[in-house]
Amino acid sequence: MSEPIDDITNWSTKLSPWRRDCLRRLALTDDLVADDLSELLGMVKAAVGLPTGAGQPAPVPFEKAHFRSASKHSIALKGVANVENINRLIPKAGLTFCPNNLSVIYGRNGSGKSGFVRILRTACRTRIENAAKLRVLADVYGDAPGPQSADILVDVNGVETTVTWTPGMIADPALMHISVFDSASAQLYVDGGNQIRFLPFGLALPHRLNAVALTLKEELERERAKVVGDKVALTNVVFNPVRDTAAQKFARCITKATTVEAIEKASDFSADDESRLTEVTRTLAAGAVAVADVSALAAWSASLLQEAKTALASFSDEKLEEWAALKSTAVAAREAAALAAATLFTDEPLPGIGSATWRAMWKAARDFSVAEVYKETDFPVIAVDGAPASCVLCQQPLGPASAERMTRFQAYMDDTLGAAATAAEKAVSEGQSGLPAFKLFHAADFADRIEQVRQRDARLADDLVGFGKALAARRSIAIARLAGEEAPPPPGLVIPIAAALGVLTSRLTGEKEALTKAADSEERAKLAQEKAELEDRKILSTHRIKLLKRRTLLISDAAYAAALAEVQTTGITKRANELVDTHLTAAVVERFAAERDRLEINHLKVGLTRKSGQTKAAFDVNPQTKLTKVTSEILSEGEQRALGLAGFLTEVALTEGSAAIVVDDPVSSLDRERCMLVAQRLAEESMHRQVIVFTHDIIFFNEMCREADRLGIEPVTTALFSDKKAAGQIDAGGVSWKGAKVNKRIGRIKDAFAPLPKLHQSSPAAYEMAVKNLYGRLRDTYERIVEEIIFCEIVQRGVDIVQTQKLRMVHLSHPLAIRFHEGMTRANTHSHDNPASETVAVPQPCEFLADIAFAENLVKDLKTESQTAEAARPQMKLKG
Structure with a gap:
């Protein structure tokens, strides 16, 4: 047992801190609670730089000492009580089980056994995963039922716990250690193989670590979807058309490593850039007419500059x-x-x-x-x-x-x-x-020219209009002053109009040259590329906030990707499978073969091959034929039931701990010889764990009881029956008289006789009827003594098998034969209907007790003689 533990502890040193801490917690407990998962998730997020919301505890190294012993978890099923609205079971129905070894519940068809089994298979561990098949109905022919519930009594390490079962409840960890086998799950074992869900020797730890990793993965994916989701796509900057500009390249290549400074630089777009974009756009859109227009406007601007200079010289305040x-x-x-x-x-x-x-x-x-x-x-x-x-x-x-x-x-x-x-x-x-006339400022096309200027420089256009008005006013003042007339104060001419016109003239000259160059294809291509760069950079500028948001989202997304990489299960699964192959696979295959041998179905060419998943170790059934992958298509119903039971027993034998198993109707479609083998196997299993068997087969019931007696086990037996009103009623008399063996029959006769002495005092007539009935039961017991004690169950009524190997135990001496005759005669005498004229006295209570003691002593002596005869036969053979 130490080897798997050593392998796991050595392997754990290669794991990340949170995984080692997770192994430690799993080794100490059956499962992790929400707080554990929250802390582990915080450790994963802290490892990749994601916000955790709180400080995380330091991980504790995983050591061999952290392994708990499976023996610490002793789980027994003590009973089912307070059943409500389940099938036709009576209200408050219940069953009590033997917490140590074997419980056998007998009942004919419709007696209510399935109702109890259906409760247990939904509450405990079963191979059935289809929720529809696990559904438990109420009485479909009864009145409208209320809520369905039942109390399941469990003993965990000596502490009794009541688990309240309701449909759809979260599985209780203790009950999940209890395995249930029935007709529905038998098919799954035949075609689905074994799923060793509770692995021994700590081998479950890697699988449980995987389960935790998958849980954390789901949580991280949910959180990633909430924090990031499709928000990254929403931050994409749409360019139309898509082209190979620096701005578009930058937008496509933004990553978590892109700096804020880089984004600010790439999205910078100044007023000068806007002006240049307008100029380039106009240049590219212009043709030959535009060249003429710009040339004319440039000439006008140059002439207007001269007029302005003349005006400034002619109508200054000094002039x-x-x-x-x-x-x-x-x-x-x-x-x-x-x-x-x-x-x-x-x-x-x-x-x-x-x-x-x-x-x-x-x-x-x-x-x-x-x-x-x-x-x-x-x-x-x-x-x-x-x-x-x-x-x-x-x-x-x-x-x-x-x-x-x-x-x-x-x-x-x-x-x-x-x-x-x-x-x-x-x-x-x-x-x-000689006063200047200023023809351009007063020309008819002055307004049109001003509008052309306004398209390039709105402020200059306004200044020119103002300058023209001021110029006209000053000329009038000059005329008035030369005429010696009174004139108002002159308006200001402080506008730097000459410099502005000079700039405009230069711009127009440059524009004219650019337009002239634009006619050249190579130059035009350069302008088109410049225009594209400016346009796309302007788009980036308007989406600067979106770019910054994209960077932030990419940083978060990369962190979540790193966290999800932390919870990948590939390496764990590989190691888990290696551990299973090293310490379990051979054991499973051998155990499965042994179970088939015990049930005498080793002739079936059906084996197991490992096919483990992330969170479980599975062994698939291999029919060893290419004609089908479904074993149930090959085997008969009896072979399927035997093979399914072999798979079930293999699984429970190799699972962690020794929790109870519940077996419902295990011998359906089996022949009598294999029924006896199943009884032997289940009785032997009850020596190691609690076994609860439900059956409707009275012969199998007797075989179970006989095998228990052979092993020195005192099974708890219960008989269920139903009437027109409800099922699940417990027969107070126990199992039917036919199923009772000699010792139990004598015990039940004694129990029934206990009140008769008082009845003899109060009502001799009633006493006579009661004691006559008990003598009839005593006569039945003498008949069963022949079958069970004298002939050692070599030949049994209702059983096809003749156990000839037990002939060595048969021996009946003459004295004992006489004693048997005497006891049988007395039972017959007082049980038969004697003639009214015949004077047969009713036995006194003390006489009946003497007859019971006579039968008990006879049984004791018959067994002793049989054992003596068996012991003497080998010696006799040696002498011969």
Whole structure:
């Protein structure tokens, strides 16, 4: 037994801490509770970095000392009580079992045996796993039943426990050690083989470790589905179209190792990137017309820049002040010249000499003279060839006075004040005529151009509109100031319009060049790739939070994957199978062969092959033929029942501990010889564990009792019966009289006689009837003495077998034959109906007791003589 334990402890050193701790807990207990599973799950999660919610206990190394002994768990089934609404069983029906060896429950068909068995097979361990087949019905012909229940009395290590059974209840660990065999499970043993679910020598530990690992796996998968589930798929960034851009590559390649910094960098998209995307998009979408439009807009922008610069130079605050000062100077000079003229021409016949009108007239006359009349002669011309010249105004010859006046007027015009005034006025006039017109700012297409600018720079467009309005206002102010008129304060011109227009012009020039280049296929491909990169990076930017969430989910998912790898069972299963092969497989095969031999079915070419699973060690039935994989198609019903019983006994013999077995109707379809073999085998099994047998076969019942007697076992026997109302009723008289052996018959006769002495005193007539009946039972007992004691059960009524090997025990001496005759005669005398005229006295109570004692002594002496005869026969043979 130490070898498997050593193998498991040595193997445990290679396991992870949580697995070693799990082995330790499983070795100490039958099963793990919720707290154990929670702690183990926490240890697994802590190992891979998942949140555990609380600190986890430190694992304890697994050692050989942790193995518990199977003998610690002594489990016996003491009875079933308080049955309610099960089949036709009476309310509060119950059965009591022998807790140590053998219990045999007899009942005819319909007596209620199956009702008790159905309760036990749903509460205890059975090969039947189909819930429908395990269903327990109420009385289908009775009134509407209430809840179904029963109390199952179990003794665990000397402590009696009541397990309340209800349909669908969670299996009680103690009851799961008790195995049930019936007709339904027999088929499974024939075709399904053995499932050694409670392995010996600690071999169950790896399988139980697998079961825990699978439980933890289910819990991790549930938690993973809740935490991660399909949320990773929901964080996928959808790109349309799918292409080979850096952004799409990054999105596809995000893993748990991707850093937050990498995500931030890959999804960065600035305002400049947006502007560039718009520009590239427009460039790619544009054609030849767009090139012309951009060229025109660039030329307009350049021209507008020049107008703006001119405007800034012509209508600055300083220039406006200069225009106003120029007008003031001209006015002041003219006023000074006018004052001088007033003094100089006081005696002239006409007033207004020197006025603006007069100066205009004088100037016109001078121009007429120089250009038309007296070409290339200084004005005024006084004489021509010595004769008075004609006046260019009145065209009359100039007299001396007129000539002198004309000379005086010219002198005035040539005078410094007048010249200065004229020069100042000329400067004002030139300023007025030289004011810039700003055609572009006031052109009809200005609004359209502004909209084109707005598509590229909305702020610049607004600034240009404002600049144009301010420019128009300042020009009007300049005109007013040159005219000497009042004007409002000029609006500001602080907008850096020239610089902005310069930038726009440069951009437009670049755009024009880009559009020109875009016509080239290679350059266009580069722009298309740049546009794709910018578009996909913009998509990443809008889904930055989703990318970060994806990274977090992938980190959690990877941790859960690592945790699930921790609870993989492949290695454990492999080791468990190795241990089973080393320490159990040969034992199972040999035991199965031995059981078949005991039941004399070794001629069947049916064996067992191991086919273990994750949580159990299974041995499949191998029919050793290619024609079928189902053994039941080969064997007769009797062979199937015998083979199923052999499989069942193999399984229980090699399971951990020695808990009870319940066997229902084990000899169905078996011949009488094999029935006797089954009785022998079950009686022998009851020497090692509690055996409870249900049967409707009275002969098999007697064989069970006889085999128990042979082994020195006192079985507990119970008889069930039913009536029209209900089944499951216990016969207070015990097993039927036919099934009782000599000793039990004598005991039952004594029990029945106990009240008769008092009855003899109170009612002799009633006493006579009762004692007559008991003498009839005594006569039956003498007949059974012949069969059981004298002929040693060589020939039995109802049994086809003649056990000739027991002839050596047969011996009947003359004295004992006489004594038998005497006792039988007396029983006949008092049991038969004697004639009324014959005077046969009714035996007194003391006489009846003497007759019983006579029979007991006869049985004792017959057995002694038989044993003596058997002992003497070998000696006689040697002498011969």
